[in-house]
Amino acid sequence: xxxxxxxxxxxxxxxxxxxxKGKGLVLSEPAYVAYHRRSREVIEVGEAARRxxxxxxxxxxxxxxxxxxxxxxxxxxxxxxxxxxxxxxGKRAAFRPRMTLALPxxxxxxxxxxxxxxxxxxxxxxxxxxxxxxxxxxxGGVRIDQPYGRMNIDIGGGRTNVSVFSMGHQIVWDILAVxxxxxxxxxxDFMRKKHNLLIGAxxxxxxxxxxxxxxxxxxxxxxxxCGRSLVTGLPRAVTVNSEEMIEALDEPVxxxxxxxxxxxxxxxxxxASDIFDEGITLSGGGAQxxxxxxxxxxxxxxxxxxxxxxxxxxxxxxxxLIDEADRYENIDFTAGSRSDDIRQDD
Numbered sequence: 001x002x003x004x005x006x007x008x009x010x011x012x013x014x015x016x017x018x019x020x021k022g023k024g025l026v027l028s029e030p031a032y033v034a035y036h037r038r039s040r041e042v043i044e045v046g047e048a049a050r051r052x053x054x055x056x057x058x059x060x061x062x063x064x065x066x067x068x069x070x071x072x073x074x075x076x077x078x079x080x081x082x083x084x085x086x087x088x089x090g091k092r093a094a095f096r097p098r099m100t101l102a103l104p105x106x107x108x109x110x111x112x113x114x115x116x117x118x119x120x121x122x123x124x125x126x127x128x129x130x131x132x133x134x135x136x137x138x139x140g141g142v143r144i145d146q147p148y149g150r151m152n153i154d155i156g157g158g159r160t161n162v163s164v165f166s167m168g169h170q171i172v173w174d175i176l177a178v179x180x181x182x183x184x185x186x187x188x189d190f191m192r193k194k195h196n197l198l199i200g201a202x203x204x205x206x207x208x209x210x211x212x213x214x215x216x217x218x219x220x221x222x223x224x225x226c227g228r229s230l231v232t233g234l235p236r237a238v239t240v241n242s243e244e245m246i247e248a249l250d251e252p253v254x255x256x257x258x259x260x261x262x263x264x265x266x267x268x269x270x271x272a273s274d275i276f277d278e279g280i281t282l283s284g285g286g287a288q289x290x291x292x293x294x295x296x297x298x299x300x301x302x303x304x305x306x307x308x309x310x311x312x313x314x315x316x317x318x319x320x321l322i323d324e325a326d327r328y329e330n331i332d333f334t335a336g337s338r339s340d341d342i343r344q345d346d
């Protein structure tokens with residue numbers, strides 16, 4: 001793809017998306033890296049690395065370099081970004097592209113600058129940081145530039161970003177320690193306690209995606225979960241149903257609802273009134289849990305609507321920001337300050 005002049009990247013905890021100006025989404029890869037334990041030489045990135053998770057010999061490791069919105073290894077993040085950018089742009093691109101980068105709200109300036117340096121070293125000309133929730137809200141169709149209160153909830157893999165917008169600014173925002181990973185952990189814990197079965201993160205995620213529920217479904221779904229028996233120590237399969245998943249996920253769902261309730265209590269009254277009238281937009285990959293929007297509606301007493309393609313809202317928002325830049329020139333991209341290029345290499 002020689003000639004790429006402008007990119008957008010959603011560096012998510014579980015999935016990384018890259019968009020190109022005028023082309024939309026061109027890359028979507030799981031944020032996994034496989035490497036040699038001693039030399040730290042990277043051997044696979046993305047889906048190939050994800051398939052290796054939990055199946056490697058002792059001298060190989062598979063990790064997600066980001067967990068709960070925090071960077072665990074800058075070295076691995078650097079290698080993952082280099083791989084992804086070269087896959088999109090090519091090893092010998094005609095010129096260095098500019099990048100609009102979606103980042104979690106509240107990321108430390110030192111972490112943000114390190115990421116920018118990594119991207120510049122990987123071949124990017126300059127970087128414009130955008131808070132994930134700004135991109136998510138725009139991609140989810142929320143009119144954040146209007147003089148009315150609008151609330152967006154973005155449930156990612158590691159955590160949940162919540163913002164109340166008005167006139168292009170984040171008036172109130174918070175980061176909640178509940179996300180898709182917490183849902184997976186709750187399922188693992190449930191299987192251990194109820195079925196004496198130890199399952200892996202992939203199995204927990206499959207259960208969440210295929211039969212996971214926040215409320216009763218019209219029909220009971222079932223799925224076999226394979227793991228290791230905590231009684232015999234041998235491999236064992238257990239049939240699990242969607243009603244059990246409601247029980248397994250009840251605690252993190254209630255934690256999320258309580259945290260959102262406290263967030264609304266911090267919102268200025270006029271904006272809270274607007275939110276009550278217009279409702280809340282729910283986005284992010286974790287928002288796809290069946291019935292979550294309806295359960296949150298019951299907890300908050302405010303209509304909660306699931307965005308179209310919630311897992312791609314950040315990527316869609318980045319596409320709009322780079323394709324229609326003039327339309328969003330009065331939007332504050334980062335909480336508390338107007339975003340500008342952090343570093344420029346001409």
